[in-house]
Amino acid sequence: MLKQKSEEYRGFRTPGIRLSEELLPDVVEHRTDRVLVTLYAFHAFDKAHLVMLAEERLIPLGDAAAMLRVLRETERLGIEQARLEAGGGMHSGEQVLIRRLSEEVGGRIHLGRSSGDLGVVSTRIVQRDKLLDVLLHLNRVRSAVISQAEAHVDTVMPGYTHGQHAQPTTLGHQLAAWAAVLERDFERAVQAYRRINVSPAGAAILTGSNFPLNRHRTSELLGFDRPAPSTFDAILSHDTELDSFCVLAILNADLGRWAEDLMLWSTSEFGMVDVPDRYCGTSSIMMQKKNPYAPQYIKGLGAASLGGLVTAFHAEKGPTGMPILDRQYSRDALWRLYDDTVRDLSWVHDLLPALRWNTSLMRARAGEHWAQATDIAGALVREKGLPWRTAHQIVGILVRVGYERGIGPADVTPDLLDEAAVAYMGRPVGLSEESLRKAVDPENFVRERAIFGGPAPQEVLRRLADFRATLARDEATYTDARQRVDEARRKLESAIDALVGSEP
Amino acid sequence: MLKQKSEEYRGFRTPGIRLSEELLPDVVEHRTDRVLVTLYAFHAFDKAHLVMLAEERLIPLGDAAAMLRVLRETERLGIEQARLEAGGGMHSGEQVLIRRLSEEVGGRIHLGRSSGDLGVVSTRIVQRDKLLDVLLHLNRVRSAVISQAEAHVDTVMPGYTHGQHAQPTTLGHQLAAWAAVLERDFERAVQAYRRINVSPAGAAILTGSNFPLNRHRTSELLGFDRPAPSTFDAILSHDTELDSFCVLAILNADLGRWAEDLMLWSTSEFGMVDVPDRYCGTSSIMMQKKNPYAPQYIKGLGAASLGGLVTAFHAEKGPTGMPILDRQYSRDALWRLYDDTVRDLSWVHDLLPALRWNTSLMRARAGEHWAQATDIAGALVREKGLPWRTAHQIVGILVRVGYERGIGPADVTPDLLDEAAVAYMGRPVGLSEESLRKAVDPENFVRERAIFGGPAPQEVLRRLADFRATLARDEATYTDARQRVDEARRKLESAIDALVGSEP
Amino acid sequence: MLKQKSEEYRGFRTPGIRLSEELLPDVVEHRTDRVLVTLYAFHAFDKAHLVMLAEERLIPLGDAAAMLRVLRETERLGIEQARLEAGGGMHSGEQVLIRRLSEEVGGRIHLGRSSGDLGVVSTRIVQRDKLLDVLLHLNRVRSAVISQAEAHVDTVMPGYTHGQHAQPTTLGHQLAAWAAVLERDFERAVQAYRRINVSPAGAAILTGSNFPLNRHRTSELLGFDRPAPSTFDAILSHDTELDSFCVLAILNADLGRWAEDLMLWSTSEFGMVDVPDRYCGTSSIMMQKKNPYAPQYIKGLGAASLGGLVTAFHAEKGPTGMPILDRQYSRDALWRLYDDTVRDLSWVHDLLPALRWNTSLMRARAGEHWAQATDIAGALVREKGLPWRTAHQIVGILVRVGYERGIGPADVTPDLLDEAAVAYMGRPVGLSEESLRKAVDPENFVRERAIFGGPAPQEVLRRLADFRATLARDEATYTDARQRVDEARRKLESAIDALVGSEP
């Protein structure tokens, strides 16, 4: 009366069961190509769920063993291949089992489970695993940043604000700032990880089951930190996916800023850094061109991350349980973003030590555009007792007059400074030639700033030691998290061994 | 001394020409898989450019003919296959020609051209072609909407604001509103089309060429409306891509709203419409479920469109000419959005007439929750000369008291109305039973609203006739645009025939 | 029994009418401060609606005249003041009238009207009026851009792509590109204007009225182009507000790009342009600083526009009629965006001719970084018959060797070119010293590019003449639209005169 048109078993999607019509091909939800990324997580959940069902005696041990054996066989063939042949999608595990073992046996796997927890468990496992990759690569970049910063504590360069020369600093100081930025990015990522690595398994669609599933056991076998304490929340709240987007959006905004710096500094006009040819392309018409390619992709990923985030927030909007398939678009985006982020972190890690800095130009520029002027005023405060504001105004006049007369920092004289002082306060200020020369020396500028967190080489090295210590702690955090996941994988296989062995 | 490591000719990317290193594999810009969508447009530009070069005698006629013959041969094989074998990407046409005809001949195609115009020409051609598909399917949906509206001018239903019953209207009136919405969507799309279908060909990277390229001819052969009047703007401005995103974002927000209505109205509680099974799925655990799938994908596409738009605007940010490869992410998104939009329009077109409306329930609901109360006040104004506000207040009291006493519109009496009137103004108002009954009749409510644009059946039909007339005009606009593009394709082939024929 | 607690008349919001409780103060919808922007439009609608009601004999002529007289009186006091005293908000007109004339008279104004059309009519009027300001200021900027472009057709400068020197062009050519960009921005704005300036008046909340309102007359009196053909669509569709956001987002992205150029070009390293001091600030610590301020606000407005757009799209999401008050946030944003946009256009208009260009530096830079290399290859094609690709490769080698040996374009010799040619194809190419010198001259580069839309001065002037002609047409479009609105205002006052006069 009702069986499916084709020969193939399609379970609850067979027309004539609940619904009367075939789902239109392009409306098919669990479309194979969209879930390739999560296929391995469905497979892991299938195994862990079976183990738990058997251990709790909710299905016959023999059936469980037979099913686990088939799932292991598909691993030899490649689970992707095996599952695609069974129609693909989140329910392909059940399909494989029923086709090979009949509905009488394979029809038992889904007890107490739903597309709901299949979807959310797999989404969390994949986020967890990709986040671990981000943590690993982020730490590698942090290490490279700290090393480069150490190597450049003496590389004096201009610091910029509003695009204009602000004050001299060092490349080491600027890179140490990146160590701080990426430390926060790691913190965000690991904090999101803690919220994400929580198990929805056993929550089914929102109420769990009236079969006594052992949610703690499944959680343990899948490497989750603990089961979610509300079956309703576990399935129908998706703020942890928004967490992923926020982590990636900020991280890629940060990396994008660094890429913007590279783009700017490698212009002919700035000329401070040369990006190795292998990260660059030339032009099919302008053969002189050497275009930095990798930094543009890194910048662009910031745009894609923000767009992905907006898609996710917008897709979530609606009453509880109303938006479900809408989420497919943001989930597609999320997997790509994670992968591209790891790619970018890998580029940055390799590119950082390969950059060629024009250190002599950087040093020269640091002193050419009055970036050191702050210290002339400082000298007037220190040596002449002037209030800061008075000193500031006098040097302001000095700089303006300097520009008007074409006199730069290298040529400024105590006389000119006195002229400015007279203009401002009616009397000369009398700074010595020696003090003035010292004040306009960018290296001195940097050296004297041993304030906590400042650019003086020794201070930068002290802070870098702190960043290195935090990094070591964070590397241990990563290693521990990774090991817990690996250990769970081993536990799952042992449990399967025990079941399969017990029913040969 | 410098030739490439592998045997294959790779032209300007060969290490040892301008740059010394191989581009890292995952930094390769013109990545094959990312430009599959635009491959046919590169091919068309290759042909049109060659014809123009030959006609203007900028390359030898014999060489042009030989190259055009090879390009036509690749069409037999499938240009994708032929170009992928030559490395893929935007320069694969040149690669094919050089590999088959030597650099001496094939090396002539790129004269006066750049990756710049290759990129922008192809992006515009593909946008143009996909926009034409959107225009076509949008008009088909409009036609279906108008037909359904005509069929439902008498289907009385509640109109809602703030989620609450507002006033009775008809399904035909609500659908006629959609005719207006989609008419504006067509207008936006066709206006963007006019800005997009302008030829950057011959603009090279920003200055054109000092070879006397005939930009008008290439434009004509590629089906553009005219050449862009600034070579600088043609390559380095990308606001027309933002136009595409804006068109799609608004259109998909509009379709998404319609899908939200369907989701709401097909709940068990609303129960106004039944979506055919083929657009729905059931559940692997809750076998009673019939979940509307297609509407969720339609809603979700609104989210993806907004996200894509944000990616595009964000990727564009920067000084002129600074963001280039950043744009790859938004362009990827754009092609998917166009395709998914056409898919959704196609679903909506088929789904509209297949929806099953529970018209008796809709009719009953229209009168159950005091949606018709406006007309009781109207009757007091018309028959009793009360100011609107006074009438409004009296009926406001009536409704409150009705809710307090469990009296609905069907049971309301002149006495109760008088009670409210007394409460408000100290005297009864004396509306007759007949007037009151007429005032609470939802069908009468609708019938009396023959105001311009209102829900009275005859008025809806009049306005639908107007929408139909505009649609006819817009269909002609579409047909004309499509024919111009088709005609250009024929012109190009004729020009090639002439050249190939003249040099056998 | 029910009257309001305070003495003041508060109409339908009085507790004891429909609802029993006072609305919480911070939940009040039509909050006074949020609707100050639209207050004048409520006022206009109040007047036009009264005129129409009177002309159609839907309310007593005497009452209409009395009410119109009071409304005119409030104009003397300042409508803001008068309306704020009556509680502010969209219904403040009715409140004023009832307080002064009693509910018996003032209670008649709202016949056939709703908060729905009050809200949408006013939103459209304000958008219309602000769009007109944008159109006006945009045309003023376009005129300034064209004038500056004319003045700089001979100002040779580098053109950049990927942040690198691409090819020489002129400032006039780059500015002419801006003329094209802003022409499209005008087109978008005026197309949105046409969709926006359509009258929802008389649509009430979605069904219009069963009183025979003359919607065409109200539309005419309010300066709309025509009444909306669906009362349902007129109130419950808000895609025309999304239109506003799209227009502003693209326009401000365009202006932002120009501001990014200014920021880059005014760095010490680029040094191409000096922004007048009055658009800049200095620093409280770094007295040498001259920070471009205005360009940063212009750039930032691009960010605010994109954010506002996202707010609007997100607020709109939901079933028809469900999101209403949500829109308040995006509407607040919209008014600010419009005002800030006009401010920015005004800045740009004044700033453009005030910029000081370092034309000699720009000219020198255009030739220093091999931007002219394209033309060396061009010379090999033209004079030596080489295929483009062969010529391109030879010059690619030349440039690389030039960089390796520190030889720039000014010092390149035919011998070096021959060395590159031998390396590539085994034989020298023999370009004459004279041809080589001509090929590396940036001014010649520009002069020879008289291709349609190219940078040759005469060609730029031709295209600017076209842009000027289009601008003249667009100025007429603006003037015509403005005059229609002004004319409607006069019509409305005349109609009031007639009514007020007829009932002294």
Place this chain on the structure above:
Amino acid sequence: MLKQKSEEYRGFRTPGIRLSEELLPDVVEHRTDRVLVTLYAFHAFDKAHLVMLAEERLIPLGDAAAMLRVLRETERLGIEQARLEAGGGMHSGEQVLIRRLSEEVGGRIHLGRSSGDLGVVSTRIVQRDKLLDVLLHLNRVRSAVISQAEAHVDTVMPGYTHGQHAQPTTLGHQLAAWAAVLERDFERAVQAYRRINVSPAGAAILTGSNFPLNRHRTSELLGFDRPAPSTFDAILSHDTELDSFCVLAILNADLGRWAEDLMLWSTSEFGMVDVPDRYCGTSSIMMQKKNPYAPQYIKGLGAASLGGLVTAFHAEKGPTGMPILDRQYSRDALWRLYDDTVRDLSWVHDLLPALRWNTSLMRARAGEHWAQATDIAGALVREKGLPWRTAHQIVGILVRVGYERGIGPADVTPDLLDEAAVAYMGRPVGLSEESLRKAVDPENFVRERAIFGGPAPQEVLRRLADFRATLARDEATYTDARQRVDEARRKLESAIDALVGSEP
């Protein structure tokens, strides 16, 4: 020679110092009205900086005491008033001091400081303080949610997915899910707090100072947890502001979802909940209307939050130090978002216990649309040993046939179930009447789900106890953070007392 035009002292902005022209009025950066929110934080920083300068003997003790006295005086007047009179803005403290004490004294306050740290210190203080308010109100809402959940552990209602009836659950279970959601929101907020409450004071514009500022002391006096370990990062990284936006965007998306539920459930069709009148409005035309207002503002704030976030990310884009004033737009948005979030949390806190639930309707609905069907299949598995999938299919057929014949869960019989079983597997299944009745009882459905995190009343109460315990911990976290800030305030005043006292 150069003094300012007006009489008023304007310090470094005086034309004739560094710059020659007056800043255009509408380009003024530190615009008074834009910094009103942060004015109190500038004031605190002024005081703490002076204390530190004095304690470190970097300025004369007498001058410090005089300045601190003046600052305290302004507190009596109201610092806003005093500072506005001195021109407003971030430098108004210095302006006040110089005007009252002359540049000789007041000109000393800014030593070692910059607009840079003034801006970032104040931004962080205000974020810190507003975040504390969010934490407080969030915990109050969590407490209310837990209380309501406890009160409703027996309130059976339908759970929905895809908008369709999924399974019975309880209102207590659904509210307990909210406890979990808001627990994560608190965690995000407090984690962001830890990153934000770090002191940039003493970092000046990026290099700190060559005066030996005690950054730890200033940090302590301002209630920061510690000084930022890089002066460069402290000023030029703004990812902690993005943190704020992410926290608010997710929190308001969560609250928005809850508001969407309210909107849906308070429709006439759902009718599950009644929102008190004081959160609702009626209509000026449809006097029957009771429109939920507050939930719409809550939903809308989600839109504003996402838009604000996009503004912030977009404004940040660019090389390090290039976007500065661009940020003004997102900062404006941030303050409003924080305030509106606290307003919404306050509404939710009050609204939750005031909602009136139609519990009998909810209970009835839970059983009317086959939401309990899962348990019929469960009974077949448990009692008849069927595989889950077989049982699922049989009940799928049962439901379809039920809909076809108009038979609902209340009327389903063992015979009908057998008919379905025969159709699927060729034989009846023989479930007893008693088992079937139990299986279709929604209360039994809920009661049996005592699985960890499930809806059984006792289990919900257990989990709520956990949530309450976590809340207690989080309340302590809040209190501790608030006390540290308050303690710092006292420390600062004591330090001032000491200084002011020492120099009468």
